[in-house]
Amino acid sequence: MKKRRAGRAFTRRDFIKGAAMGTLGMALYGKGKPVFAGAKADAVPFTAENPESVVVLIRNERAIGAADKVDAAVVQEMIDTAVKQFSGEADAAKAWAKYVRADDTVGVKFTRCDYMRVHTDQAVIDAVVKRVGEAGVGQDRIYAQDGGLPFAKCTALINVPSVKVHTLTGIAVSMKNYINFSPAPSKYHAPSTNLGEIFLMPDVKGKTRLIVVDILRPYFGPGPQINPLHRWNYHGIMVSNDPVAVESVCLNICQAKRNLFKGEAWPITPPPDFIAAADKTYKLGTSDPAKIKLIKLGWDKDILI
Amino acid sequence: MGQSQIPDKGKILAAFPLRQALPPEISGWKTGREDQVFTRDNIFDYMNGGGEIYLAYDFQFVFVREYVRDDAPSIVAEIYQMSSSKDAFGVFNHDTDGDEVELGQGAIYAAGLLRLWKDKIFVRIMADRETPEAKAVIMQLGTTIVRAISQDGEKPNLLRALPSEGLRPKSLRYFHTLISLNAHYYLANVNILNLSPETQVAMARYEKEGSEARLLLVEYPTVERAVDAHGRFVEMFLLERFEADRKVPPKKLENGKFAGVVRGGKYLIIVIEADKKSILDWITKTTSQNLEE
Incomplete structure (x- = not known):
């Protein structure tokens, strides 16, 4: 009888054993919470030679008001504070000057997903x-x-x-946001393992100066279309320059919310294996909590991380 | 899961009876942008990154109408025409979170979203934001659509083999392919079970005498394909040697849960995540008996 070879197959058992996707696998199937802020206190933003990353998460209770209306002034203040913290500058103008120059041509790549409706909020786009x-x-x-x-x-x-759990890629934040830079975006759906290669396209590589994540009203449901029960007001903005670290932090937040919603483990599926590949294969950043310095600012109620 | 020939969009819009049933105006909401229709050929124009889930069923087309009113949330009604009632049931059960409503052959309402199915039709009606008025309109539209569908459809026959005792109703899923399995429950990054449009899968969670387990019942088009999938599951998931005529006993996995598989003809009965071997044995035995009836 011919023995079937598993080849590069990863089964649920590999996740249970912790043999797949490392700490990300633990985030989905493990019992313990990952410990962020593992990087040194003076960690600098990610470079391939210095694989430690900084992610700034800021939350403000006033960012969202009645009828889920986003307060643009509060959002501007949150983004300014986060970018100042990330850059180490006390002044917003000086902080932004670290990432864009007057002679740049700048693409502000936001998420607009008409059918799913989990867009980057206009207030966030306008502020940037x-x-x-x-x-x-x-x-x-x-x-x-x-x-x-x-x-x-x-x-x-x-x-x-924006931030959403996604029925084909597991999660969709900064990495999936670039999917339509590819001439064949559907090839990164199910499986999405190679999503990271988009960041290495000649016209994309090295251009991303800053990531500003709208995590004001993320989505944690199965999709593909929105169920309003699965959207919640998290009141957050996240700033980094490491897409892998951003994805890792958002994954942990969404996974925690799913478990809370069901009152039992509700693993994000399919597992977003593109995060581990972006770290190990494409070397776009780090997914290891021990190498991510997560700086939390502002409102901490139900922060989930 | 055959797909019948898909008519062109103009003809659908002209002839779709449920379009004629929808009112042009309701409680001050009027039709907004022009009615739209998307078929298997262009579903990605409507939901890029989500169409795959519908294409995994015998989806034919979706008709979309928007209702707008000043100072009120807009409401979008989507009517999905499937080729079979069993796949309308399957798509409806993709997401079961919300409150059950007595409408059609099954309906769930959740914070401004109504989902329902009847015969070969699946419907989603959603407001940008939930208000009491919007909810009333959504329910009226749902009722109008249901009344315009003349008959009920049959649920998948495969469901009759599921043990009824202990079944958690909201956990029931029906689908065909790997993309749907992965959306609900991750087994592996490869197609261990050889799922295809020709396979039928019923999946459900059970709770009995304080123990829980999950059942995956798969019907293959041929015995040979069932045997092959049986072998793949035994060798790639249970990590045991497979011989077609040898029973592989249930196995306790790394997380302390039990998993096992039994084949009967062109059916595979897979029980996983079982707290105790006793619930695994009971589900396997009961399902086998149901299949023989």
Whole structure:
């Protein structure tokens, strides 16, 4: 009888044993919570040679009001505070000047998903565009778009995604936000393992200066379309320059929320194996909590991480 | 899971009876943008990154109508035409979170979203934001659509083999392919069970005498394909040697839960996540008996 070879198969048992996706597997199937803030206190933003990452998470109770209305002024203040913290500058203009120059052509890549409705909020987009403009970039050289963003002519990209659990990729934040830079985006759906290669496309590679995540009202349900029961007001903004670390932190938050909602383990499925691949294969950042310095600012009620 | 020939979009819009049943205006809400229709050919124009879930069933087309009213949330009604009632049931059961409503052959309402199915039709009606008025309109639209569907459809025959005792109703899923399995329960990153559009899968969770377990009942188009999938599951998941005529006993896995598989003709009965061997044995035995009846 011919013996079947598992080859590169990863089964649920591999996750249970902790043999698949490392700490991310533990986030989905493990009992313990990962410990972030493992990087050194003076950790600097990610580079391949210095694989430690900083992620700033800021939350404000006033960011969302009645009828889920987002307060644009509060959001601007949150983004400014987070970018200042991330850059180490006390002044917002100086902080943004670290990431965009007056002679840049800047793509502000946000998420617009009509059918699912978990968009990057307009207040977040406006706040980023405003600061990019104040850094001296002319309005004619700022492209704030989702589909059709002319990334090839951009010298800098600001990645501004929303956060949602996704029925084909597991989770969709900063990495899936670039999926439509590919001429064949559907090839990164189920499996999505190679999503990281989009960041290495010649017209994309090295251009991402900053990631500003709209985690004001994330989505944790199975999809593909939204069930309003599975959306919650988290009141957060996240800033980093490491897409893998961002994905890892968001995964842990969404997984915690799912478990809370069901009152039992409700693992995100399919497991977003593209995160581990982005770390180990494409070396875009780190997914290891021990190498991610998570700085939490502001409101901490139900922070889940 | 055959797909019958799909008519062109103009013809669908002109002839779709449920479109004619929908009112042009309701409680001050009027039709917004033009009615739309998306078929298997262009479903991604409507839900890029989500169409795969519908294509995994015998989806034919979705008709979309928007209702708008000043100072009120817009409401979108989506009517999915499937080729079979069993797949309308399957799509409906993709997400069961919400409150059950007496409408059609099954309906669930959740914070501004109504989902229902009847015969070969699956419906989603959703408001941008839930308000009492919007909810009333959503329910009226749902009722109108249900009344316009003349007959009930049959649920998948496979469900009759599921043990009824201890079944957690909201856990019931029906599907065909790996993409649907992965959306509900991750077994592996490869197609261990050889799922395809021709396979039928009923999946449910059970709770009996304080123990829990999950059943995956798979019907293959041929005995040969069932045997092959049996071998793949035994060798790739249970990590045991497979011989077609040898029974592989249930196995206690690393998390302390039991897993086991039994084949009967073109059916595979897979029980996983079982707290105790006794619940695994009971589900396996009861399902086998049901299949023989």
